[in-house]
Amino acid sequence: MPAEPLTMVEREEIRVGIELGEPNAVIGDRLGRCRGTIGREIGRNGGRVAYCAVTAEGRAVLQRRRDKVPKLVADRVLAVYVAKRLKLKDSPMTISIEAARGVHGVVGSISHECIYQSIYQRGRRGLDEGLHKNLHRKQSVP
Numbered sequence: 001m002p003a004e005p006l007t008m009v010e011r012e013e014i015r016v017g018i019e020l021g022e023p024n025a026v027i028g029d030r031l032g033r034c035r036g037t038i039g040r041e042i043g044r045n046g047g048r049v050a051y052c053a054v055t056a057e058g059r060a061v062l063q064r065r066r067d068k069v070p071k072l073v074a075d076r077v078l079a080v081y082v083a084k085r086l087k088l089k090d091s092p093m094t095i096s097i098e099a100a101r102g103v104h105g106v107v108g109s110i111s112h113e114c115i116y117q118s119i120y121q122r123g124r125r126g127l128d129e130g131l132h133k134n135l136h137r138k139q140s141v142p
Contacts, residue, residue: 072126
């Protein structure tokens with residue numbers, strides 16, 4: 001589970017820490033964040049030389065808001081493979097592992113959770129509706 005995103009106040013504290021020449025660990029301790037989080041924030045927003053809290057906040061807001069294309073919508077070959085394997089009653093975990101290894105001639109990186117999300121979105125994330133009926137479970141889903 002991802003941590004809470006940095007706030008504008010925290011980004012401003014990072015900028016102040018950079019100006020004071022503090023290492024990432026000290027900035028992170030002051031904010032209650034991991035030094036790696038601070039390092040990644042600085043690195044993806046211009047480095048220590050060009051870091052700007054306002055620009056970093058704007059970029060983060062745009063990234064959170066951007067439209068995300070579901071993996072199985074973007075890769076139809078992988079979607080067909082996953083649907084075929086689900087119809088054969090394979091588990092999403094097995095499908096994920098076999099796709100990563102290229103066991104059946106299709107190589108793709110997809111997590112079992114992504115497959116489950118696509119199944120339960122009922123035809124809106126790249127898989128046909130009704131594939132949930134092929135899952136092994138103790139109780140049926142309406």
